[in-house]
Amino acid sequence: MSEALNELRKRINQIDQDLVALLDERVNLASEIGKTKVRDGVPFFDPSREEEVLERVSSNSDGSFPQSALRRIFREIISASISLQKQLVIGFLGPEATFTHQAARECFGSSVEFRAFRTIPEIFRAVERGAVDYGVAPVENSIQGSVFATLDSLVDVDLRIIAERRLSIEHCLISNEPLDKIERVYSKDQALGQCRDWLAKNLPKAELIDATSTAGAVKIAAEEAGSAAIASALAAAEFNLPVLERGIQDVRNNYTRFLVLGRPETAPAVPVERARTAVVLSISDEPGALQTALDPFAEKGINLSRIESRPSRKKAWDYLFFIEFAGHEKTPEVAEVLEHLRASCPLVKVLGSFPVADKLD
Numbered sequence: 373m374s375e376a377l378n379e380l381r382k383r384i385n386q387i388d389q390d391l392v393a394l395l396d397e398r399v400n401l402a403s404e405i406g407k408t409k410v411r412d413g414v415p416f417f418d419p420s421r422e423e424e425v426l427e428r429v430s431s432n433s434d435g436s437f438p439q440s441a442l443r444r445i446f447r448e449i450i451s452a453s454i455s456l457q458k459q460l461v462i463g464f465l466g467p468e469a470t471f472t473h474q475a476a477r478e479c480f481g482s483s484v485e486f487r488a489f490r491t492i493p494e495i496f497r498a499v500e501r502g503a504v505d506y507g508v509a510p511v512e513n514s515i516q517g518s519v520f521a522t523l524d525s526l527v528d529v530d531l532r533i534i535a536e537r538r539l540s541i542e543h544c545l546i547s548n549e550p551l552d553k554i555e556r557v558y559s560k561d562q563a564l565g566q567c568r569d570w571l572a573k574n575l576p577k578a579e580l581i582d583a584t585s586t587a588g589a590v591k592i593a594a595e596e597a598g599s600a601a602i603a604s605a606l607a608a609a610e611f612n613l614p615v616l617e618r619g620i621q622d623v624r625n626n627y628t629r630f631l632v633l634g635r636p637e638t639a640p641a642v643p644v645e646r647a648r649t650a651v652v653l654s655i656s657d658e659p660g661a662l663q664t665a666l667d668p669f670a671e672k673g674i675n676l677s678r679i680e681s682r683p684s685r686k687k688a689w690d691y692l693f694f695i696e697f698a699g700h701e702k703t704p705e706v707a708e709v710l711e712h713l714r715a716s717c718p719l720v721k722v723l724g725s726f727p728v729a730d731k732l733d
């Protein structure tokens with residue numbers, strides 16, 4: 373070994389030792405914070421504080437270390453820290469290695485425990501009865517629109533939106549075989565549909581077969597010769613199969629937004645700066661009722677980011693409106709708008725005020 377290499381490695385060893393000592397010190401402080409949180413009845417998971425930590429870390433770096441790797445490392449440091457405060461259990465729409473699982477892992481890191489659920493209402497009910505601490509469910513996709521089961525469950529169950537997460541949906545072709553040996557491609561019908569042009573161009577002869585989930589498709593591809601699956605890179609890693617091609621979806625910008633749901637007492641009480649508030653409301657059956665309800669948003673210059681109607685499921689042709697807008701419910705302008713809504717709408721349910729997450733890891 374050259375003297376120069378030896379010297380550089382020695383310096384790396386010293387840095388690693390310092391890093392570990394600092395990590396030990398950090399985690400001990402997080403444990404102390406955990407004790408104060410128990411004493412004060414404050415929830416352990418604080419997504420806005422986590423975002424602040426990640427932002428500060430990114431801006432302190434001189435750019436030598438890749439930004440996305442830095443965020444991932446600190447996500448894991450926070451995950452290990454929180455797991456020493458409380459072993460959190462996170463329910464998600466399964467099976468393992470779905471995009472919802474990926475979103476849940478990006479939110480909570482890998483030191484928490486994950487539990488897969490078969491349906492969205494099951495996740496909500498598990499959070500409500502305390503079988504899991506938080507639930508993660510998809511709420512909208514940039515191409516396919518709203519996930520109705522999530523909107524309906526938000527009405528039916530008394531939970532709060534604690535955080536949101538956006539994921540770029542990158543479909544991968546996954547197989548043990550080279551491209552010219554692939555005869556069958558398994559995936560969920562939506563994923564096959566989203567990759568139609570790529571498949572027609574690159575695997576025109578392959579049979580396309582609908583599977584119950586993208587992760588289930590990878591399982592089949594792992595066991596069956598001549599087959600491939602379309603799924604996430606996470607699913608490929610889970611089943612130890614190679615990714616032959618990434619990003620094969622026909623529309624480049626395919627995003628899904630996920631919600632983290634918790635019991636009302638797990639919602640952080642302190643208003644955060646860049647927050648979004650979600651409410652569901654019903655309006656009276658009379659001309660101008662929707663406009664009357666929405667007027668104060670324009671008057672106060674509050675930006676509405678989403679409005680979506682759903683049948684009330686109580687009476688035919690009766691609708692509920694899901695509205696999301698900028699600001700935290702505890703700030704005076706939003707509190708005033710909510711007061712106005714309560715005065716003019718038969719039903720107003722605040723679903724949560726949570727930090728805006730427009731970053732993709």
Ligand SMILES: O=C(O)C(=O)C[C@]1(C(=O)O)C=C[C@@H](O)C=C1
Nearest residue numbers: 405416417418421422450453454
């Ligand atoms: O600052 C806190 O409230 C902590 O509990 C520490 C910490 C962290 O490791 O930075 C851990 C979990 C919280 O969700 C936010 C931050």
